Amino acid sequence: MSGLSTDYLSYPKRAYGQDHSFYDWRLSQNRPKLEWKNGVKVAICLIVPLEFFPLNPSGVPYKHPGAMVTPYPDLRHFTVRDYGNRVGVYRILEALEEAKSQATFAVNGEIARRYAPLLQKLEGHEILAHGVSTNHIHHEGLSRQEEEALIDRALNALPSPKGWMSPARGQSSRSLELLAQSGLDYCLDWEMDQVPVMAKTDKGDIMLIPNSYELSDFTLLHTRRQTEESWVKQIMSAIDMLAEEHERFGGQMLGLTLTPYIIGQPFRIWALRELLSRIGAREDVRILTAAQINQDFRE
Amino acid sequence: MKADPNLYDYWPYAGRPKIVWPGGKKLAFWIAPNIEFYEFMPPNNTQRQPWPNAIPNVQQYSQRDFGNRVGHLRLMELLDRYNLRGSVSLNVALCDHHPEIIEDCVKRDWEFFSHGIYNTRYSYGMSPAQEQEVLNDSIATVEKATGQRIRGYLAPALTHTESTLDLIAENDFWYSCDLFQDDQPQPLKTKSGKLVSMPYSLEVNDVITYSVMGMDPDRYSDILIRHFDQLLLEGERSGTVMCIPLHAYLVSQPHRLKVFEKALAHICAHTDDVWFATGKEIAEHFRDNYWDSTLADIKARGVAAGGTGFAP
Numbered sequence: 364m365s366g367l368s369t370d371y372l373s374y375p376k377r378a379y380g381q382d383h384s385f386y387d388w389r390l391s392q393n394r395p396k397l398e399w400k401n402g403v404k405v406a407i408c409l410i411v412p413l414e415f416f417p418l419n420p421s422g423v424p425y426k427h428p429g430a431m432v433t434p435y436p437d438l439r440h441f442t443v444r445d446y447g448n449r450v451g452v453y454r455i456l457e458a459l460e461e462a463k464s465q466a467t468f469a470v471n472g473e474i475a476r477r478y479a480p481l482l483q484k485l486e487g488h489e490i491l492a493h494g495v496s497t498n499h500i501h502h503e504g505l506s507r508q509e510e511e512a513l514i515d516r517a518l519n520a521l522p523s524p525k526g527w528m529s530p531a532r533g534q535s536s537r538s539l540e541l542l543a544q545s546g547l548d549y550c551l552d553w554e555m556d557q558v559p560v561m562a563k564t565d566k567g568d569i570m571l572i573p574n575s576y577e578l579s580d581f582t583l584l585h586t587r588r589q590t591e592e593s594w595v596k597q598i599m600s601a602i603d604m605l606a607e608e609h610e611r612f613g614g615q616m617l618g619l620t621l622t623p624y625i626i627g628q629p630f631r632i633w634a635l636r637e638l639l640s641r642i643g644a645r646e647d648v649r650i651l652t653a654a655q656i657n658q659d660f661r662e
Numbered sequence: 663m664k665a666d667p668n669l670y671d672y673w674p675y676a677g678r679p680k681i682v683w684p685g686g687k688k689l690a691f692w693i694a695p696n697i698e699f700y701e702f703m704p705p706n707n708t709q710r711q712p713w714p715n716a717i718p719n720v721q722q723y724s725q726r727d728f729g730n731r732v733g734h735l736r737l738m739e740l741l742d743r744y745n746l747r748g749s750v751s752l753n754v755a756l757c758d759h760h761p762e763i764i765e766d767c768v769k770r771d772w773e774f775f776s777h778g779i780y781n782t783r784y785s786y787g788m789s790p791a792q793e794q795e796v797l798n799d800s801i802a803t804v805e806k807a808t809g810q811r812i813r814g815y816l817a818p819a820l821t822h823t824e825s826t827l828d829l830i831a832e833n834d835f836w837y838s839c840d841l842f843q844d845d846q847p848q849p850l851k852t853k854s855g856k857l858v859s860m861p862y863s864l865e866v867n868d869v870i871t872y873s874v875m876g877m878d879p880d881r882y883s884d885i886l887i888r889h890f891d892q893l894l895l896e897g898e899r900s901g902t903v904m905c906i907p908l909h910a911y912l913v914s915q916p917h918r919l920k921v922f923e924k925a926l927a928h929i930c931a932h933t934d935d936v937w938f939a940t941g942k943e944i945a946e947h948f949r950d951n952y953w954d955s956t957l958a959d960i961k962a963r964g965v966a967a968g969g970t971g972f973a974p
Contacts, residue, residue, distance in 0.1 A: 417665035434709040434786050435663055436972075439820045442843040443864060449843055453675040454892075480674045480963055498665075588875050628865050629845065629896075630889035 385539055385562040386555075386571070396613030397558050399659055404609040404647040405602050406616040408656055409466040410528070410551060410574060411455060411623065413481065415473035415496040416444040424504055427497035427531045428581070429624075444624050448478060451627020456484060458632060462639035466621070467653045469493035469528040469551070472520030489652035491551065492517045494530040503535045510537060514545050526653045528552060532574070540564035549657045557605065557615040559660045570660065572653055574618035575601075580626045591634035599641055606647050616656065669827060669841065669850050669971040670859060671960045679959050681846065681901035681952055683944075687937035688897030689890075690944045691929060694839070694862065694907045695737055696751040696777060697767070699759055700726045704782035710821065712782040725911050726781075730756075733910025734763055736919055738770065744930045749941040751777040751816050751839070751907065754800045757807040764807050773940035774810055775839070776800035778818025785821040793825055797833050813942045816840060816862065824972040831855030837945035845893055845902045847948040849957055851970045856953065858945045861903040865889070868912045879921035886925035894935055903944060904929075 380388035399406050418441050420430040429444055431437040459466055467489040473496040475482055482490070494501065494517050501510055518524060527542050528551040542550055544566035549559070553571040560571045576582055578598055583589050589597075598619065605615045626635050642648050651659070683690045702723055704712040713719035741748060750767055752774050757764050767774070778785070779796060788796070797815075804812045815830045816839040827838055831852035838850060839862035850857045864870050866889050871877045877885070886906065893902040913922055929936065939947075960966050968974070 418667055419663035419665055433820070436667060436822055436824060438667060438669075438822050438840055439842065439864070441667060442841040445843040449673060450675040450845055456676070478672050478674075478965075480672070480965060484674070484676065590881065628889075629892035630866065630885040632892060633888060 383536070385564065386560050389556075391557065391612060394556070394558065394612075397615070397660065399614040399649065399651075401649070402647065403649040404614060405605040405649075406614065406656055406659075407602075407642060407648060407650045408551075408572065408574075408616060408618045408653055409459075409464065409621055409650060410491075410618055410653075411452065411466050411468045411621045412493060412528070413448060413452065413468055413470045413474045413478075413623065414444070414493070414530070415448075415471045415477065416441060417496060417498045420498045424500065424502045427500065428586075430497060447623030447625075447627055448474065448481060451623035451625075452481065453484070454627045454629075454632045455621055455623060455635065458635045458639060459488070461636065462643055464639055464643075464650045465489065465652050466650075467491050467526070467551075470521060471496045471530070472517040475520040489526070489654050490521055490524055491526045491528055491653060492521055492524040492547070493528050495520075497530050500531055500533045501529050501535055501538050502533055505535060507537055507541070510535060510541055511544075514541055518545060518547075525549065526551065526572075526657070528574070532576075539569055540566050543567040543569040549653055551618060551653060554618070557612075557617075559616070559656060570657055572618060572656055573616060574620065578617065579620035579622070580631075581620060581622045584631070585622075585625050591631050595634050595638050595641070598638060602642070602645070602648055606645075609647075664824075664972055664974075666974075667824075667971055668967060668969050668974050669852075670843065670848050671851070671967050672965045673844075673848060673956070673960050674963070674965075675844075675846075678846070678900050679952075679955050680899065681948075683901045683937040683939075684947060685937060688901055688935045689894045689932075690901060690903045690937045690939050690947075691890075692749055692903070692905050692939055692941055692944060693741065693746055694751050694905055694941065695734065695741075695748045696907060696909045697734060697753070697756055697763060698726065698729070698751075698777065698781045698909070699753045699756045701780050701782040704780070707784045707786055709786040710784050710819075729909060729911030729914065730760055730763060733914030735766070736914040737908065737910050738766060740919060740923060740926070742770070744926055746926075746930070746938060747772050747940055749773040749775060749814070751775060752804065753777050753779060753781050753818065754803040755779050757803050761807065768808050773814075773942050774804050774808055775812050775814030775816065775837075775941055776804065777816045781819050784819055785817050785823050785826060788823055790823075790825045790829060793823060793829050794833075797829060801833070813837065813945065814839060814860065827857065827971050828853045831857035836949060837941055839905075839941070845896070845904075846900065847903060847944065847952070849953055853970050853973075856949055858948050858953075860905075860941055860945055862905050862907055866904075867907040868909055869907075872912045872918075879918045882918075883921050883925040886922075887928050890925075890929050890932075894932065897935070905941075
């Protein structure tokens with residue numbers, strides 16, 4: 364056996380701190396205290412992805428977690444996903460309206476092109492660019508030009524979005540630089556801290572607003588098969604802990620994903636109403652859009 | 663291969679014209695027992711293996727057989743107590759294998775629709791002529807066994823080709839249970855015919871809740887009740903449809919059926935607001951009263967995309 368190449372046991376980035384240059388290593392106890400406006404201790408960003416899942420996904424470089432499953436034509440998964448954009452999202456919008464809350468809608472370019480009436484309904488909420496479609500994942504195998512073209516296509520489909528979330532939250536090592544170059548102010552793919560973190564690139568800075576994978580409705584209700592009761596309880600536990608830590612760590616935040624084809628189901632929508640009502644009852648918790656978080660943080 | 667099947671147009675749920683079910687009801691409720699035959703030694707289909715491991719699969723085969731030998735009767739007697747008629751999603755070969763079950767359904771005036779020949783014969787790779795043969799077989803077999811002309815279709819094991827929906831529409835089927843994009847019926851864009859997309863359900867289908875999501879019986883009843891309550895609430899604005907698709911090999915297990923009855927009792931207590939119907943009855947009412955107004959609304963919203971399924 365000749366074994367692996369000698370490179371495999373060489374570690375060129377083995378040094379103090381991160382192994383990339385986007386942001387510095389910083390322990391939570393060392394970060395400057397952030398204070399949200401109006402005495403708010405915990406900010407919540409509600410992120411609603413509006414995604415197009417083509418019937419013929421390429422699977423390059425991998426299949427999006429919500430992509431087709433059975434052989435072509437997988438009408439079953441195509442229509443189950445499309446339910447979210449036709450029906451489920453309107454239940455979410457209604458629950459938000461009842462609670463007078465604003466959400467941040469992460470919209471695929473393909474959704475904007477296809478579903479104009481849905482885009483009109485998002486007035487009063489924030490619209491975030493979310494790539495072209497779930498079949499257009501950003502990854503290392505794309506050339507710089509190819510990735511720039513994807514970003515342009517996504518941005519051109521929407522009315523001047525200031526923020527970005529990548530399809531499947533996948534990035535290449537060039538993505539942040541290209542997003543900054545395109546004039547985007549913030550990105551919701553990274554979640555390494557409980558507060559926003561500014562990333563540096565050769566083409567300017569871009570803020571990374573945390574987005575919880577573990578508390579996402581897709582992860583918790585669909586992938587992990589937990590209950591809606593438990594989803595609400597776990598989010599409220601997280602909020603309680605962040606509020607308790609306020610004195611020591613200052614304001615913190617949670618990014619929560621609401622997937623229309625998951626939480627928008629008739630048997631689940633009660634849980635969103637319940638969550639919004641519990642959050643609404645707390646003076647120390649406030650739902651903010653990504654744009655408001657970006658602005659508050661920069662101020 | 664197409665990115666979008668183009669089988670229906672985008673139709674935003676908010677602000678649709680009002681559907682009212684017969685008798686001024688808000689929600690059309692139907693229940694779809696799947697009466698299926700899985701073969702012991704099914705042939706291979708190039709795109710899907712009948713059983714995950716090897717053929718035969720004694721445990722899986724015999725659990726399906728339990729559904730036929732024990733389960734259906736339990737479920738029929740439960741539905742009898744609530745005066746509910748089933749719309750049977752039928753693997754039509756069962757008419758030959760187990761005619762006693764079919765007779766029990768006919769006696770109760772249940773409706774039948776086709777779920778293919780066997781649940782182990784998939785549509786993948788079939789030519790249109792072969793799919794037509796499946797439809798001819800389905801229509802003739804059910805007609806002979808029950809006297810009914812079937813009007814609904816659910817492709818066997820939810821396997822399709824690009825031609826499936828065009829073919830069923832051409833053969834004067836009235837509704838398809840194959841699509842899951844909505845809680846209201848909608849016209850499908852087939853080359854001919856007048857085919858309605860009928861809300862069936864995967865989310866509250868016992869295969870999904872028990873076998874995929876791993877729910878226990880109490881949780882299943884709980885989500886059925888919540889699902890019903892929400893759709894009834896929305897049905898006030900415009901009539902909704904709720905279907906509970908069932909499989910006796912799952913729901914009629916002795917540890918589950920009594921708990922399932924709690925959900926059924928809740929739903930059946932709402933006689934003032936709920937139209938208890940079969941798939942065909944709902945499709946017929948929609949075709950006769952709301953087909954044109956739905957198309958007009960889609961057109962008025964500027965979202966009609968033109969073309970037909972798999973043909974933009």
